Amino acid sequence: MSLSRDIVIEVKEVSKSYATGGREVEVLRNISFAAGREFVAVLGPSGCGKSTLLRIIAGVEKPSRGEVVFHLDGKPSIGFVFQFPTLLPWLTVEENVLLPLMARGMSKKEALGNAYRALKIVGLYEFRDFYPNELSGGMRQRVNLARAIAVNPDILLMDEPFSNLDPLTAENLRSEILDIWLSSLLPIKTIIMVTHNVEEAVLMSDKIVVLSPRPATVVRIIENTLPRPRSRKASEVQELVDKVYEYVS
Amino acid sequence: MLTAEVAWELLASTGLSLARMVASYIISFVVAVFTGVAMAKNKYVEAVMLPLLDVLQSIPILGFLPAALVVFVRVLGPAVGAELSAVFLLFTSLVWNMIFGVYTSVKSLESSVDDLARVYRLPLLHRYMYIYLPASRNSVIANSIVSWAGGWFFLTSAEVLSIGKTEYSLRGLGSFIIKTYAQGDQTAYVAGLTMLFAVILLSYLLLWNPVAMKYTQTKALVGFTRVYEELEKAVSRIRGLIWERLSSAYSVIRRKKGRLAVAILFPIILDVASLNNIDLSTTSWLSGSWIYIEEFLVNLPLTALRVYGVMAAGLALTIILAYISHMMPRLSKAIVMLGEVLSSIPAMMWWPILLPALGGFPTGIMFFIYMQGSIWYVFFNTIIFGLTRVTRELDELSEIYGVRGRLYITKIFIPSIMPSIVAGSISSSGGAWNASIVAEHIRLGELNIDVGGVGSLLSRYAEMGDMYGVVLTSLLMSVTIVVINKLLWARLVRKIGGTYVIE
Ligand SMILES: Nc1ncnc2c1ncn2[C@@H]1O[C@H](COP(=O)(O)OP(=O)(O)O)[C@@H](O)[C@H]1O
Ligand SMILES: [Mg+2]
Numbered sequence: 159m160s161l162s163r164d165i166v167i168e169v170k171e172v173s174k175s176y177a178t179g180g181r182e183v184e185v186l187r188n189i190s191f192a193a194g195r196e197f198v199a200v201l202g203p204s205g206c207g208k209s210t211l212l213r214i215i216a217g218v219e220k221p222s223r224g225e226v227v228f229h230l231d232g233k234p235s236i237g238f239v240f241q242f243p244t245l246l247p248w249l250t251v252e253e254n255v256l257l258p259l260m261a262r263g264m265s266k267k268e269a270l271g272n273a274y275r276a277l278k279i280v281g282l283y284e285f286r287d288f289y290p291n292e293l294s295g296g297m298r299q300r301v302n303l304a305r306a307i308a309v310n311p312d313i314l315l316m317d318e319p320f321s322n323l324d325p326l327t328a329e330n331l332r333s334e335i336l337d338i339w340l341s342s343l344l345p346i347k348t349i350i351m352v353t354h355n356v357e358e359a360v361l362m363s364d365k366i367v368v369l370s371p372r373p374a375t376v377v378r379i380i381e382n383t384l385p386r387p388r389s390r391k392a393s394e395v396q397e398l399v400d401k402v403y404e405y406v407s
Numbered sequence: 408m409l410t411a412e413v414a415w416e417l418l419a420s421t422g423l424s425l426a427r428m429v430a431s432y433i434i435s436f437v438v439a440v441f442t443g444v445a446m447a448k449n450k451y452v453e454a455v456m457l458p459l460l461d462v463l464q465s466i467p468i469l470g471f472l473p474a475a476l477v478v479f480v481r482v483l484g485p486a487v488g489a490e491l492s493a494v495f496l497l498f499t500s501l502v503w504n505m506i507f508g509v510y511t512s513v514k515s516l517e518s519s520v521d522d523l524a525r526v527y528r529l530p531l532l533h534r535y536m537y538i539y540l541p542a543s544r545n546s547v548i549a550n551s552i553v554s555w556a557g558g559w560f561f562l563t564s565a566e567v568l569s570i571g572k573t574e575y576s577l578r579g580l581g582s583f584i585i586k587t588y589a590q591g592d593q594t595a596y597v598a599g600l601t602m603l604f605a606v607i608l609l610s611y612l613l614l615w616n617p618v619a620m621k622y623t624q625t626k627a628l629v630g631f632t633r634v635y636e637e638l639e640k641a642v643s644r645i646r647g648l649i650w651e652r653l654s655s656a657y658s659v660i661r662r663k664k665g666r667l668a669v670a671i672l673f674p675i676i677l678d679v680a681s682l683n684n685i686d687l688s689t690t691s692w693l694s695g696s697w698i699y700i701e702e703f704l705v706n707l708p709l710t711a712l713r714v715y716g717v718m719a720a721g722l723a724l725t726i727i728l729a730y731i732s733h734m735m736p737r738l739s740k741a742i743v744m745l746g747e748v749l750s751s752i753p754a755m756m757w758w759p760i761l762l763p764a765l766g767g768f769p770t771g772i773m774f775f776i777y778m779q780g781s782i783w784y785v786f787f788n789t790i791i792f793g794l795t796r797v798t799r800e801l802d803e804l805s806e807i808y809g810v811r812g813r814l815y816i817t818k819i820f821i822p823s824i825m826p827s828i829v830a831g832s833i834s835s836s837g838g839a840w841n842a843s844i845v846a847e848h849i850r851l852g853e854l855n856i857d858v859g860g861v862g863s864l865l866s867r868y869a870e871m872g873d874m875y876g877v878v879l880t881s882l883l884m885s886v887t888i889v890v891i892n893k894l895l896w897a898r899l900v901r902k903i904g905g906t907y908v909i910e
Contacts, residue, residue, distance in 0.1 A: 261533045
């Protein structure tokens with residue numbers, strides 16, 4: 159799966175500082191890495207600036223220095239899985255997924271087609287008329303995912319998508335996302351997932367970018383070529399987990 | 408007996424007043440949404456508008472009168488101008504709390520919702536339709552109920568515009584009642600009052616209460632949902648159409664921003680240019696200002712005492728009524744319905760209504776009108792929305808542990824409704840200040856009562872045609888209110904808010 163030579167996203171010497179209360183807080187320092195057609199995990203401790211980096215890649219936040227370059231024809235289509243589901247409580251599941259599609263000026267029919275397909279992929283098609291507060295935490299996170307894949311993204315960005323779920327639900331959702339990714343059901347070229355969970359990074363990704371505590375710098379970039387499907391208990395997985403732990407601490 | 412002529416006049420007047428109220432409400436709604444969102448989303452707009460709104464919402468309706476007369480009547484002539492002035496004056500008594508409602512709702516949206524809008528590049532129109540409007544829905548409904556009442560409360564002040572000898576009396580229910588009372592036409596006067604009650608009652612039963620019942624958890628309202636449901640169905644049938652038009656209009660606007668700005672600015676520039684022709688020589692300038700300031704300072708303590716006395720009494724009364732409503736839910740509906748009607752009766756009308764009973768006791772009537780101007784902000788907030796915070800769980804908890812009587816009231820009940828009381832109390836003090844102009848002074852037909860105070864000062868300036876006095880005293884009053892709010896209320900509110908807000 160790892161065709162890294164074919165670069166899709168380049169993060170070039172990105173730095174970010176916030177001015178809060180008169181003081182300058184440096185969050186990101188000189189972050190550089192490239193992502194090909196692969197699953198990249200960005201690993202770092204809480205509060206180091208992972209979300210900030212992901213928001214810069216999404217174009218929602220401007221870097222203080224440096225740039226993010228996309229090697230794609232035209233504007234990249236981006237799907238974003240928020241850390242908290244961020245569903246609008248006054249819209250049904252279906253309407254929440256439809257919103258970004260309508261915003262692009264897609265016809266209602268085409269938009270509905272996309273939304274239904276995405277909802278079927280995450281297994282929530284039957285719940286399309288429910289309101290967010292009628293769903294469990296895991297289901298809401300699935301809607302969040304459905305909304306992201308419904309836009310037919312070139313790039314899927316995920317901000318700690320499993321950190322607010324119970325372990326069992328998290329495990330299920332992890333394997334579902336891997337299934338979607340590996341089956342090439344969707345035209346997603348690159349996934350960048352932010353996480354503070356070492357094991358999760360090793361089990362899911364093709365490349366791990368390890369960040370230091372704030373201000374975040376790139377400590378190490380690890381190519382993860384372990385054969386899939388990967389099992390937690392496999393010794394080579396354990397070895398890599400141990401190795402990555404050393405860089406993190 | 409009512410002659411056919413008078414009956415027809417009454418109907419026409421009612422229609423016109425209702426149309427004015429609806430027009431002002433719609434304008435207020437639109438202004439509230441755009442201003443509230445702009446304040447919540449842009450920190451420069453927020454920094455400018457917050458203090459400005461504080462001042463504006465404390466200016467009594469009379470304070471806007473000269474501005475309205477100058478801008479509308481002198482520029483556009485009495486026919487169109489007086490009508491626009493009335494709508495503008497009603498607008499000034501509806502809009503401020505609605506702006507704050509939208510502002511706080513949008514402001515309290517999580518920041519990830521902004522990210523959502525940006526990541527998926529939602530156009531502005533979609534942000535309004537799917538995020539800002541629905542997010543402010545409940546608070547707009549809650550504020551609309553109070554604003555609607557506030558509009559009626561000042562109806563007569565908006566329909567009978569008078570400064571000195573200049574008087575523009577608009578055809579309308581407010582002026583109808585005033586006129587028939589002054590002429591001593593008992594039948595017509597009573598018919599007018601009855602009509603007023605009926606219109607107010609129906610507007611709540613058929614529209615506001617059903618809306619609030621549908622979208623909030625309140626159990627304290629009575630309403631007939633049938634009519635509203637039909638209305639909503641009709642609206643949703645044409646909504647698709649409106650939505651299409653809006654979308655295409657929006658894309659045109661996006662393309663032709665520049666030209667549109669000119670089209671909007673042009674009339675404004677014309678207006679301002681024509682203002683130069685206004686004769687200002689009658690007004691006394693700075694040299695004379697000191698007299699006004701002195702008068703203001705002399706009268707200030709009188710009004711301040713009344714305002715805060717009335718507020719304290721209003722808070723106590725609200726808590727008692729809230730407790731009764733909570734204990735006897737059946738009664739709560741009657742209490743709120745009564746409140747909705749009472750709160751809407753134009754201030755000036757309380758004088759003729761109460762005079763037969765309280766003729767020898769004008770101070771009593773004064774306090775009553777003060778109460779009218781202030782209590783409702785706290786009342787509606789607390790009884791319609793605050794009581795939903797006294798949840799079944801809290802009551803069950805109290806029952807299980809035997810928390811009753813005073814302990815229940817002080818430890819469970821009051822703390823639960825406290826956030827709503829606090830939320831309503833700033834508006835409530837502003838309302839009391841503004842009510843002073845109608846509470847402290849009345850001149851209507853034979854009636855001529857004055858109990859002193861800043862409000863009476865303002866009313867007297869207006870009667871003498873002293874525009875400068877009206878504007879200066881209004882500004883002094885509003886600045887005083889803002890200072891008192893900042894020094895006293897804000898601190899109190901922060902303290903209470905910090906202790907009582909659960910979650
Ligand atoms: N808009 C902002 N203004 C000021 N500081 C911010 C802002 N956004 C994030 N930060 C700061 O940047 C640091 C990194 O935040 P974040 O990217 O959310 O970390 P992570 O996702 O790794 O937990 C935090 O210390 C946070 O306080
Ligand atoms: Mg984060």
